[in-house]
Amino acid sequence: MSDLPFFPSNIWLFGFLVAAVLLAIAEGGYQLGLRLFSAKDEGRRSQIGGVQAAILGLLGLLLGFTFSMAVSRYEARRDLLLKEANCIGTTWLRASLLPEAQRAPVRELLLRFVRVRLETEKVSYDSGKLAEGLRRSAEIEKELWQQAEIAAKEAPTPITATFIVTLNEMIDTDAERVHAGRNRIPATVWVLLILVAACGCLTSAYGSGAQGARSAFTSAFLPLLISIVIFLIFDLRTSHQGMVSVSQEPMLDLEKMMQEQTGKTP
Secondary structure (H helix, E strand, O other), X not given: OOOOOOOOOOHHHXXXXXXXXXHHHHHHHHHHHHHXXXXXXXXXXXXXXXXXXXXXXXXXXHHHHHHHHHHHHHHHHHHHHHHHHHHHHHHHHHHOOOOHHHHHHHHHHHHHHHHHHHHHHHOOOOHHHHHHHHHHHHHHHHHHHHHHHHHHHHOOOHHHHHHHHHHHXXXXXXXXXXXXXXXXXXXXXXXXXXXXXXXXXXXXXXXHHXXXXXXXXXXXXXXXXXXXXXXXXXXXXXXXXXXXXXXXXHHHHHHHHHHHHHOOOO
């Protein structure tokens, strides 16, 4: 993915690697802490608590900030999907007012457009297939505009003008939706988040080692909990890979309505 060039795009592999790295760092921190416990350096040991609290506080702020960014982008994609479905539906209805020569071709193109958008959404995690889907969508939009130009020449009426306006809104909304799909969390934020998470796990486990007592919370529970939150944030930025995805119901309902009115099935 474009915003995370050094991390795997597969969400499950990403989550596994993050969890494995944080668990390994926690174990390493515990082993380092045992050295301090053996040295019985009370001065250094007394500083651990303050450093640990500061890093975990910073981590909490970063997780909240990044989660908020991911949710806002998820909501934008969801809202634009509904907006695009509404624009296509309005264009479909107004196409019935076009001259007979343009009515059927325009409706055929609109149905193809919806199907291409649904197919593209399913493979949006693959940059190559995504680019191909966007290319096909752009070609259909070009054909639709050509039909609109013909209709405007043959029947320059206010009804034709309203169809052109809704078609233009549909094309603009599609561009907004593509942009929203590309508007992801910057890579620098991800790198900082993972670095601070690693430092938080390291200092927490280091404190346990310095006390000479292994803690299941710092050795396993904390790294896994942080990994789950990072996994969820990563999941919010993708489609059809993990547990969270933008529902395609508006587009599916629109496709069903189109098929019923034209009698065409996939």
